[in-house]
Amino acid sequence: MTLHLYAVTAGSAGPPQVTGIAGGAVRSVAIGDVSAVVGDVGEGPAAPTEAAVLEHARVVEELMGTSDALLPARFGHGFADEGELAGAIAARERELAAALQQVRSCVELGLRVVRRDVAAGPASDGSGTDYMRRRLGSVREAEATANEVHDALAASARASRRQVLATPKLLLTGAYLVPKQDVDSFREGVDDVEQRHPELSFVCTGPWPPYSFATVDTDASDA
Amino acid sequence: MSTRTATLAEQVTLIELVDRVLNKGVVLSGDITLSVAGVDLVYVGLRLLLTSVASLEERAAGEE
Numbered sequence: 001m002t003l004h005l006y007a008v009t010a011g012s013a014g015p016p017q018v019t020g021i022a023g024g025a026v027r028s029v030a031i032g033d034v035s036a037v038v039g040d041v042g043e044g045p046a047a048p049t050e051a052a053v054l055e056h057a058r059v060v061e062e063l064m065g066t067s068d069a070l071l072p073a074r075f076g077h078g079f080a081d082e083g084e085l086a087g088a089i090a091a092r093e094r095e096l097a098a099a100l101q102q103v104r105s106c107v108e109l110g111l112r113v114v115r116r117d118v119a120a121g122p123a124s125d126g127s128g129t130d131y132m133r134r135r136l137g138s139v140r141e142a143e144a145t146a147n148e149v150h151d152a153l154a155a156s157a158r159a160s161r162r163q164v165l166a167t168p169k170l171l172l173t174g175a176y177l178v179p180k181q182d183v184d185s186f187r188e189g190v191d192d193v194e195q196r197h198p199e200l201s202f203v204c205t206g207p208w209p210p211y212s213f214a215t216v217d218t219d220a221s222d223a
Numbered sequence: 224m225s226t227r228t229a230t231l232a233e234q235v236t237l238i239e240l241v242d243r244v245l246n247k248g249v250v251l252s253g254d255i256t257l258s259v260a261g262v263d264l265v266y267v268g269l270r271l272l273l274t275s276v277a278s279l280e281e282r283a284a285g286e287e
Contacts, residue, residue, distance in 0.1 A: 211248045214249040
């Protein structure tokens with residue numbers, strides 16, 4: 001049997017009242033100051049089918065209802081047994097404790113900001129140099145707008161992540177760690193910023209479990 | 224309009240969800256073993272969704 005990891009929680013949680021991938025049992029294993037929420041998934045790591053991915057997300061979502069500090073696991077952890085799991089947790093004990101402290105009582109809100117005004121292709125007039133110069137200018141302008149939008153929202157979040165211009169249309173992909181009781185006021189902040197930018201479309205999603213703030217193996221700076 | 228908006232919101236939510244589960248979240252060991260083929264399958268479905276979201280966005284913008 002392989003152990004599939006759903007999440008890491010602070011303290012020793014009671015037995016989770018949820019059903020796992022493919023109807024499997026879910027249990028909480030206390031390791032030091034944290035607990036790992038795992039389930040058996042047969043031989044080898046769980047296959048990343050769309051159904052399994054959605055079930056993993058559902059389990060994490062349900063755990064959020066009973067745990068105040070939880071780090072969702074990226075899909076695909078397969079541990080041979082509890083010993084291997086305990087070793088992996090112990091190796092990152094300090095980082096996990098710090099990440100759990102940061103996300104406590106918080107949820108994640110997602111934001112995608114799409115440009116409505118992106119030109120379909122290069123203008124026909126002018127030299128290649130002119131075109132490149134205009135294009136560079138427009139990219140810099142877009143980056144400045146993306147950073148302004150992000151900074152305005154990040155100011156009222158406990159932590160944030162940004163990706164600017166993932167595609168020419170997708171100006172900003174943001175994630176914001178917000179205390180649960182501040183979700184409504186954060187959304188109002190998004191509405192305010194949106195009204196200042198009629199040239200942009202805003203899509204705010206969530207609240208999510210804090211997936212974007214559960215990374216412990218890299219530094220915590222903006223991506 | 225409201226029906227289309229709901230559909231768009233649902234699609235965006237699904238994309239956001241799958242992106243988080245597969246690309247974010249805590250990683251405890253270096254040997255996180257996803258079958259590449261399986262991930263590709265999930266992403267093929269996502270690309271279809273993204274394409275339809277992009278075309279909806281364009282249609283919405285064109286109608287204004």
